[in-house]
Amino acid sequence: MSDEYDTFTGEPRSESVRDRLIGATIRLLADAGPAEIKVRRIADVTGVSTVAVYHHFGGVRELLEAVVGTGYRALKAALENASNADPDPGAQLFAMALACRELAQRNPHLYDMMFGLSTRGTYRYVADAPKDGPVAAFVDAYTVFADACHRLVRAGRITIVDGYVVAAELWSAVHGFVTLEIAGHFTRFPHPVTDVLASMAVNHLVGMGDDRDRAQRSATTAIAWWEIRHA
Template sequence: MSPKPRATDVKDRLVEAAIRLLDDGGPESLQARKLAAEVGVSTMAVYTHFGGMAALVDEVVRTGFRKLSAALAEVGESDDPVADVFSLARTYRHTVAEQPQLFAVTFGQIAPGGKRATLSDLTTEAGREAANEGLEAFDHIVRATERAIEAGRFRPTDKYQAAAQLWSALHGFVTLEASGHFGPGEQGIDHILIPLGITLSVGLGDTVERAGRSAEAARAAWRAKTRNARQGGND
């Protein structure tokens, strides 16, 4: 007789199955019956381990933010904080584009079965204290913004509000691109995202020339990263 799976194993498998269903079929596919069939358990397992679909959606949201934060953490820090802002933007865009349905749920843009995650205002101290999701991912943008302010590239300002402006523009681009408004492939990155980043950097206190050089540095770093990834996959 095979051993009975641990509760944590079943919970993890349900979350993984929920993300697969989202990726393959969108929010309409996220149903207790389909989840149970995907994992090979009864529908009661969803309620036993989560209390209902709403709590499961919340866990999917947390998983999405953890995935995003892990990807942004890989960017690291260079001696050019504005280039790091551009690198974070590219990584953010790439991560969200890989699993658009997951991140539409993560950011509350869609609500499977009417179950939308409740998020906090990360630009306020009270909101950050109450936040369960998103704070760690947002902090990567905040840290790069803070370093740009300290380096004199951005004018002295509230780092959270400045980072939220960058995040708003970035996520707006990602959302519109996912809807097909900027054409196929990645052409919107060069035509829209990078010029947008330069414009915002200048608005926050940088010069056009320095922001442009930082954008080019980030572009070169991204190309080297993707080239190394391809070569590593061929080893």
């Protein structure tokens, strides 16, 4: 597990003041939500003066941009790890869905902020942000997912030949599931991963031209990898 992945829970990567401020903000998001992200509170939790926040980031907006960028880098690390689940690109994609789900469950408020589902004051995710900002960090993470979709296409598993179309459709499905689950909409299902996510993933692959048995094996392989990883 990488340092960036750990940072998603608010554990600082180093003893630098900048990283400590990012970690404190991530923990506040997890514990209290975006409404409580205030300079004084962040400074108190970190054990520094409020001047440090402005010195390192300029203000809360810039601090939150750094937090969102950190979240995307954590997502990228998790997706890269999931890509090693199995040589089967279908299993890789399903493992990536499980990795995304875990990150969202670890810190739902951070996940919401990363994808513009919640805001804090002057901060909102915007598509025309600086090229070296959070949007670029998301593109880096999304590319890992898209690469697995390209491998699925090259393997001849599906009839769609544009891997970017596959990535857009599957990412939309995974993001929808993750968002609805953390909002509490799947509590009626005893096992949301197998009852909803796996079934949806298999159906999507079959709809794209995959063999159902082969698609089911991909899901089963990924779940087995996930269970071993968390044993």
